[in-house]
């Protein structure tokens with residue numbers, strides 16, 4: 001049998017050293033083919049593994065593996081005490097095959113909403129480009145008090161109760177909601193009840209909840225031009241009708257809406273530090289906005305994403321603080337102040353919306369990690385937060401000063417920084433002959449991260465420039481990267497426009 005079997009196996013490919021195949025697969029394939037072609041007939045007894053391995057000059061485990069797969073696929077059966085026998089192939093006992101199937105050429109399509117988000121992917125991908133210099137919107141990451149945070153996290157786990165590990169309310173831990181109320185009272189002159197506070201993972205999360213909460217297809221939404229591109233992506237995904245109003249030196253001018261918008265449902269604004277133009281909305285315009293919202297029965301989302309940076313020296317009362325008619329939803333974030341990977345923010349909502357928000361939130365993200373919430377609340381209560389805040393503001397101011405001085409010295413007026421009120425980013429104006437998207441890509445390829453200004457305008461006229469952060473890296477790195485940027489700029493062709 002052995003010699004005969006050897007011959008059969010050789011004839012069916014064993015020993016051919018077929019490209020890349022392991023020996024046990026070669027053996028398995030040869031036996032399988034021989035069974036299918038009836039060269040090994042029904043009930044044939046195969047040699048024991050040790051014998052076959054000696055005959056073929058292979059290890060016993062090679063034979064064992066091959067037999068195992070053949071058993072699994074029902075080509076052969078192992079009979080205890082008797083050995084391995086070929087099954088009846090004609091009786092279609094064979095259940096499996098290792099055949100690989102061709103990939104389907106068609107897949108089910110994704111939803112229209114997903115397709116709308118997809119259009120923004122290129123812009124969003126910039127957020128994840130590696131490197132810190134000069135990514136806009138980052139605080140000084142190198143001074144985050146890792147030790148204090150770690151100590152509070154350890155405390156949390158030392159004192160944790162089993163009930164802490166269970167499901168929690170989507171609105172957030174009461175301790176953090178109360179800490180935020182105290183913080184806003186002291187630092188933002190905002191009065192609210194802790195039951196109006198909803199804990200979220202950040203401003204973007206809050207915008208996505210509020211969009212779902214308030215917008216039906218066709219609803220009219222007023223946005224600023226330029227504005228936060230992620231907000232546009234959310235409102236567009238909900239099929240709202242958006243009207244983008246211009247910004248002047250006093251911020252959003254709502255009088256324009258009187259002619260352009262019939263029945264507004266929502267106004268999205270960034271009054272402390274208009275994103276990304278950097279204009280601070282005047283008190284007069286805030287009052288006009290409230291009057292308009294009251295008269296038209298609509299809501300305002302006040303995105304106060306970096307008021308700590310833009311409002312410090314010249315605080316103007318928030319629109320939420322001026323509102324007497326529950327027209328304003330206020331959103332704040334710790335992602336800018338501490339670091340974006342903390343994913344923690346909050347919304348202050350008129351009380352009549354709370355139950356609807358809760359219902360919607362419960363059905364999606366459920367709730368933010370109670371561990372992070374509790375540590376944040378302790379961080380605030382122990383005054384670590386206010387101390388860190390002061391350092392963050394001081395270092396950011398120093399780095400901003402250093403950046404602008406070094407930039408002006410290097411570029412000597414060839415490129416100019418536009419005046420902005422504060423915050424964590426600056427805008428560098430580019431000549432009209434240079435496409436800001438292409439130039440930003442070119443810088444990114446060389447390790448410098450910027451965002452193209454034109455991408456934040458939802459309609460013409462679009463401005464051409466680079467949005468740049470200055471705060472996340474130390475001054476020697478700022479100097480080194482600005483020098484590199486200057487070299488890259490001088491080597492760049494004077495006219496580069498997109499097709």
Ligand SMILES: Cc1ncc(COP(=O)(O)O)c(C=O)c1O
Nearest residue numbers: 137202203204228275305333335
């Ligand atoms: C206008 C605006 N709001 C909010 C945020 C912060 O978003 P998040 O809290 O989700 O990180 C940003 C970040 O770039 C922003 O530009």
